[in-house]
Amino acid sequence: MTISDYASLLVDAGEYSGRDDVAHLFPRFLALAELKLNRVMRVAEMEKAASVPLAEGVGSLPADFLEARQVLAGDGRPLRALPLQELSGQGTSGCPAIGYAIVGSAIEVRPKSGADIRLTYYAKIPPLTAEAPSNWLTEKAPDVYLYALVEEIAVWERDAAKAGAAEALKRQAMAGLGLADERLRWGNAEIVIGGLTP
Structure with a gap:
């Protein structure tokens, strides 16, 4: 071609x-x-990794973000995607949530911290x-x-x-x-x- x-x-x-x-x-x-x-x-060439700084458990997603592939806490522990209701503590389990949710162009992580997270994602x-x-x-x-x-x-x-x-x-x-x-x-x-x- x-x-x-x-x-x-x-x-x-x-x-x-x-x-x-x-x-x-x-x-x-x-x-x-x-x-x-x-x-x-969604192919391998679209994958990128970024360090996302958090303030009170909230960080800005990269401008070219499409979809999360893996989210790691500052200590390397994998975080799982959670419904926003569960993440915000309004779920029925009574236990504090450990995970993340995408809200607009931000990522919210629980438990709240100021540590950076490591994000592997599909980019535009x-x-x-x-x-x-x-x-x-x-x-x-x-x-x-x-x-x-x-x-x-x-x-x-x-x-x-x-x-x-x-x-x-x-x-x-x-x-x-x-x-x-x-x-x-x-x-x-x-x-x-x-x-x-x-």
């Missing part, structure tokens, strides 16, 4: 969609495509722009970008058939990326059966 950066993606999206007159709308189409991809895609795809012409997705799966853009152009044209065909190709490309990600993570893993065995 010839796609390697912002400019080549623009050219190919125009060719594949049959529209060479939409270059001025390309940033809008690209932003919409990335918005949709961020909603559903770095936006592709003329100033930042490539990212991990253009390097690893440029076809995902291409079909996502062709879909956005077709939606703008109000061409349901073209949009449906592009969406099917995008989903197929994303499925291939997901399969490669699973193989990367689990390809050499052994199956372990928990509990008692005969």
Whole structure:
């Protein structure tokens, strides 16, 4: 595939969609495509780690945060996601909660402390722009970008058939990326059966 950066993606999206007159709308189409991809895609390249400082058990999430993968207390103890009601002490157990909840763009941790937590999370795809012409997705799966853009152009044209065909190709490309990600993570893993065995 010839796609390697912002400019080549623009050219190919125009060719594949049959529209060479939409270059001025390309940033809008690209932003919409990335918005949709961020909603559903979760692969290793999207993972980041950050130290989040807390004040009274509350810390600000990174600006590119999508979803928590692992949250560790300052002492390395894993924290589990809890419903906000349980975290705020209004649950029925009567025991103090130990865990976290995401509230807007913040993370609330109990028990409250001022210690930093360690957050491993899925981050948004770095936006592709003329100033930042490539990212991990253009390097690893440029076809995902291409079909996502062709879909956005077709939606703008109000061409349901073209949009449906592009969406099917995008989903197929994303499925291939997901399969490669699973193989990367689990390809050499052994199956372990928990509990008692005969």
